[in-house]
Amino acid sequence: MPAENQKEKAIDLAISQIERQFGKGAIMRLGTDALIPDIPVISTGSLALDIALGIGGVPRGRVVEIFGPEASGKTTLALHIVAEAQKKGGIAGFIDAEHALDVAYAR
Numbered sequence: 001m002p003a004e005n006q007k008e009k010a011i012d013l014a015i016s017q018i019e020r021q022f023g024k025g026a027i028m029r030l031g032t033d034a035l036i037p038d039i040p041v042i043s044t045g046s047l048a049l050d051i052a053l054g055i056g057g058v059p060r061g062r063v064v065e066i067f068g069p070e071a072s073g074k075t076t077l078a079l080h081i082v083a084e085a086q087k088k089g090g091i092a093g094f095i096d097a098e099h100a101l102d103v104a105y106a107r
Contacts, residue, residue, distance in 0.1 A: 042090070045080030057081075060090070079106055 011029075018027045025039075041057035043050055050057045058064045058081055066074045082092040094101065 042081055042088070043084045044077060045084055046077075049077075057084075060085075075101065 015027055015029070019025075039055050040060040041050075041055050042060050043057040044053070064081075066078055068074050078094060082094060085092045094106075
């Protein structure tokens, strides 16, 4: 089984390089019981979605992209996340790539 051993070493090397470049938890082996790092999160305002995301919301301090078809609720979801961040004293940026934000609705 030397070939299998070489594969294992190559995988370990690749994982360590990815972790060194992008941080611990950037890559995990499927089927291991590795703990997910404790990531600070901002709730989406929807308990069901927070649970589905697996960490309780969207990661705080990271860029989050929300995409989907027109009228699928992207802006509403983003505004709920911004509101949750502001409730906790945070600051959030909103990039409106579609140029469709209704500021009156956002308030």
